[in-house]
Amino acid sequence: MHTINVLIFSGSPRKNGNTEILVQNIMAGIAEAGGASELIRLAEKKIHPCIGCGGCEEEGNCVINDDMQDLYPKITAAQRIIIASPIYFYGVTAQTKAFIDRCQTMWSRKYILNMRSRPTVPRVGYFVGVAATKGERVFEGAILTVQYALDAMDFSYGGELVVRGADKKGAIRAFPEELARAARFGAAIVESRQDVSR
Numbered sequence: 311m312h313t314i315n316v317l318i319f320s321g322s323p324r325k326n327g328n329t330e331i332l333v334q335n336i337m338a339g340i341a342e343a344g345g346a347s348e349l350i351r352l353a354e355k356k357i358h359p360c361i362g363c364g365g366c367e368e369e370g371n372c373v374i375n376d377d378m379q380d381l382y383p384k385i386t387a388a389q390r391i392i393i394a395s396p397i398y399f400y401g402v403t404a405q406t407k408a409f410i411d412r413c414q415t416m417w418s419r420k421y422i423l424n425m426r427s428r429p430t431v432p433r434v435g436y437f438v439g440v441a442a443t444k445g446e447r448v449f450e451g452a453i454l455t456v457q458y459a460l461d462a463m464d465f466s467y468g469g470e471l472v473v474r475g476a477d478k479k480g481a482i483r484a485f486p487e488e489l490a491r492a493a494r495f496g497a498a499i500v501e502s503r504q505d506v507s508r
């Protein structure tokens with residue numbers, strides 16, 4: 311049996327912030343369950359916002375030459391993917407949104423050019439989010455955005471891990487039960503379980 315590899319994109323500009331602490335615990339859970347993971351910090355990448363030029367509708371490639379060009383093949387090769395972001399104004403961060411918008415290339419491939427990757431193994435994607443407030447609907451916008459992005463990337467949606475009430479950098483450390491839940495989330499991804507959020 312081959313190792314499950316989980317590709318993780320973190321969209322927080324705060325290094326070692328709450329999203330990243332959560333992600334580190336997820337990575338520990340992945341490793342403990344025998345999987346492997348790779349973390350990519352979107353804030354450290356040069357990702358120009360989509361300019362809506364329609365270039366990707368011609369041949370399925372993005373005309374903007376920046377770090378996204380290295381990320382496209384990684385996304386195409388991935389079996390499991392996590393998009394992690396704190397909530398900024400009821401959505402994902404600008405870094406995350408720029409990354410997602412540049413995946414319009416994949417949307418064009420799939421829905422305009424009919425270049426579906428037709429994966430032989432199931433590809434599943436997840437959302438991980440942190441918010442300062444405890445509003446019931448605080449993650450709704452981000453989840454919709456990520457679900458739609460994952461569809462364009464040819465992943466089915468496997469669920470989310472969200473933590474409310476963490477604001478200051480590192481505040482999430484005060485919620486050990488959430489960090490334990492993050493480790494279980496990571497393990498559940500490797501074990502391909504449906505109940506990832508518990």
Ligand SMILES: Cc1cc2nc3c(=O)[nH]c(=O)nc-3n(C[C@H](O)[C@H](O)[C@H](O)COP(=O)(O)O)c2cc1C
Nearest residue numbers: 322327328329396397398399400441442443476477
């Ligand atoms: C520009 C900005 C907008 C934010 N908007 C929201 C929001 O709409 N709702 C919310 O609950 N928290 C909001 N927050 C708080 C962050 O989600 C919170 O501080 C989070 O823990 C940051 O995660 P990080 O440490 O991974 O960067 C916002 C923070 C910033 C800087």
